[in-house]
Amino acid sequence: MVPIAYYLVLSAILFSIGVAAFLIKRNIITVxxxxxxxxxxxxxxxxxxxxxxxxxxGHLQVNGQIFVFFVMVVAAAEAAVGLAIIIAVFRARxxxxxxxxxxxxx
Amino acid sequence: MxxxxxxxxxxxxxxxxxxxxxxxxxINSALSLIVVMTSLAVLYLLLGAEFLAVAQVIVYSGxxxxxxxxxxxxxxxxKEERTHGSKMAYVAGFPGAAIxxxxxxxxxxxxxxxxxxxxxxxxxxxxxDLSQVxxxxxxxxxxxxxxLILIAILGAVALARKEH
Amino acid sequence: xxxxxxxxxxxxLVKVVVVVVITLMSVAYTVLLERKLVGRIxxxxxxxxxxxxxxxxxLVDGAKLFLKEDLIPEAVDKPLYILAPMIALxxxxxxxxxxxxxxxxxxxxMDLLQISDLNIGLLVILxxxxxxxxxxALSGWSSNNKYSLLGSLRASAQVISYELALxxxxxxxxxxxxxxxxxxxxxxxxxxxxxxxxxxxxxQFVAFFVYLMAAYAETNRSPFDLxxxxxxxxxxxxxxxxxxxxxxxxxxxxxxxxxxxxxATLLFFGGATSPFGPHILSGSGPVSVAxxxxxxxxxxxxxxxxxYVWVRGTLPRFRYDxxxxxxxxxxxxxxxxxxxxxxxxxxxRLPLQ
Numbered sequence: 325m326v327p328i329a330y331y332l333v334l335s336a337i338l339f340s341i342g343v344a345a346f347l348i349k350r351n352i353i354t355v356x357x358x359x360x361x362x363x364x365x366x367x368x369x370x371x372x373x374x375x376x377x378x379x380x381x382g383h384l385q386v387n388g389q390i391f392v393f394f395v396m397v398v399a400a401a402e403a404a405v406g407l408a409i410i411i412a413v414f415r416a417r418x419x420x421x422x423x424x425x426x427x428x429x430x
Numbered sequence: 431m432x433x434x435x436x437x438x439x440x441x442x443x444x445x446x447x448x449x450x451x452x453x454x455x456x457i458n459s460a461l462s463l464i465v466v467m468t469s470l471a472v473l474y475l476l477l478g479a480e481f482l483a484v485a486q487v488i489v490y491s492g493x494x495x496x497x498x499x500x501x502x503x504x505x506x507x508x509k510e511e512r513t514h515g516s517k518m519a520y521v522a523g524f525p526g527a528a529i530x531x532x533x534x535x536x537x538x539x540x541x542x543x544x545x546x547x548x549x550x551x552x553x554x555x556x557x558x559d560l561s562q563v564x565x566x567x568x569x570x571x572x573x574x575x576x577x578l579i580l581i582a583i584l585g586a587v588a589l590a591r592k593e594h
Numbered sequence: 595x596x597x598x599x600x601x602x603x604x605x606x607l608v609k610v611v612v613v614v615v616i617t618l619m620s621v622a623y624t625v626l627l628e629r630k631l632v633g634r635i636x637x638x639x640x641x642x643x644x645x646x647x648x649x650x651x652x653l654v655d656g657a658k659l660f661l662k663e664d665l666i667p668e669a670v671d672k673p674l675y676i677l678a679p680m681i682a683l684x685x686x687x688x689x690x691x692x693x694x695x696x697x698x699x700x701x702x703x704m705d706l707l708q709i710s711d712l713n714i715g716l717l718v719i720l721x722x723x724x725x726x727x728x729x730x731a732l733s734g735w736s737s738n739n740k741y742s743l744l745g746s747l748r749a750s751a752q753v754i755s756y757e758l759a760l761x762x763x764x765x766x767x768x769x770x771x772x773x774x775x776x777x778x779x780x781x782x783x784x785x786x787x788x789x790x791x792x793x794x795x796x797x798q799f800v801a802f803f804v805y806l807m808a809a810y811a812e813t814n815r816s817p818f819d820l821x822x823x824x825x826x827x828x829x830x831x832x833x834x835x836x837x838x839x840x841x842x843x844x845x846x847x848x849x850x851x852x853x854x855x856x857x858a859t860l861l862f863f864g865g866a867t868s869p870f871g872p873h874i875l876s877g878s879g880p881v882s883v884a885x886x887x888x889x890x891x892x893x894x895x896x897x898x899x900x901x902y903v904w905v906r907g908t909l910p911r912f913r914y915d916x917x918x919x920x921x922x923x924x925x926x927x928x929x930x931x932x933x934x935x936x937x938x939x940x941x942x943r944l945p946l947q
Contacts, residue, residue, distance in 0.1 A: 326547065328547065329542040332534075333535050333539065336538065338443060339530070339534075340531035340534070341527065344523045348520060353501060353502055353507055354456050357460060361450065361466065364490070367470070367482075368470055371477050375477045376545055376546050384553055384555060386555050386559050386563050390560065390564060392479070392482055394575060396485060397489075397579065403497060404497065404583065405586050405589070407501050408585065408586035408587075408588075409589055410501065420507050
């Protein structure tokens, strides 16, 4: 018997740790991983709300979980393309530090 | 029992996320993120989302994070250095995240009564329930996501190819 | 009637212990089976000195590996170095928890012959296979050795490429069953004995061959065993491992073979059901039903292990580019074609709803 608010609080904590990691870390791959962490926190919120609406209306709701399905698919596509971009940037600049990739000029 | 499982796997999630933040080498951050994702899969099971729990492990832990691990190994990313930019980020990053989490926690816990309480084993959404909706009402978005994945594959191959 | 929590815990613990012990013993004796069979294929005896017919060889091998010096090279990344074989072996043993070894025999309303009966059992086996890649990838990375890293990257690329063909091959079976639960998949094949198995009556023979080839590549076995062949890349990703950790990789490979055999019998060959139909040689009381079903299951899994070793002793090894081309350009389109044909066949058979 866990109140659904606890799941939402956990999701908020994970999201804010993701935001902190995004702002603090200096390696571009770790920054990208913090984006995935934020997406996962949001997925947890969606699933918690599906459960909430199922219990409130009394019959089975699936809309939140469908949303999570699509978020997973889009996150997978985004991860693939993002990592390809990171590889291309590494080939051009030969570094992964965010501070040294911040100008368009080589 | 539900509360015990929630606390254990919630603690794993938070510990993994903090480890992602605090580790210097990206491979350790990647492994901590895998721990977070697998613990989240268990939390989805507790909320009655069995297909999503397995999809989380297959897609996130088993494919996306493998991709991250490969890229970290191939690019031989070393430990992070402290630069000028990182000092400023500490000023904005930690306080910003702290404000965000305090605000959200306050709002959620003050409205705790508006949300239901979840019991283990009720309202289980099976794979057939999901597919009933996905292949009838939402068929077009489903097909569009398959085109999206195709575009992502082509884009990734085109971007990461060696120029001759 | 719901079982009490303590009964559930106790019976589950007993089941887990029995299954793990039997699996590890099977792993040891599969090694012996392989050595003797490959020996006979190559017209020699194989191990035959230790015990009658070499039957005590696995015990002696285990003792040797256990007593060897456990070297940890200085420059390795120690936490990952120690974690990688644990991940490999853990994932290999975890898949066996979903497998129903026999008929649905219950005691105090608890299923005695399957450790965990999940609605999504088949997908969990796929998920565990996906996570098992980390054992290979991390072992190469943590060894701090160019050859290990290259070997592990090649092996992981092979495993994740063939995972796709593996998953797609299973879709035809799931379409016929309408459920992802392993017991349901077995029950659909129990109707008429041999003819209702998914290989014969379900027309999934193409899916079966795709599954078999993908599974051979997944478990890094001949003819797809380039990553661990001794003459390639100085033994690949387990170059720097010695004694117990090397034994864990070794055991993980054979445990994966056994899991593949179990899943193939469950999905394509009727699992624990008798080939003569549900009334002949299937037993009548609960004890004889259990014993007969376990007997049929073990015979079929043994057949698959025999097939594994037979293929190893017979076929030459693939080159790496041939291997990747085979997985992506042949197996995936054939598996997708199988899904389309199965879909058409089922659509034409069932009435419109």
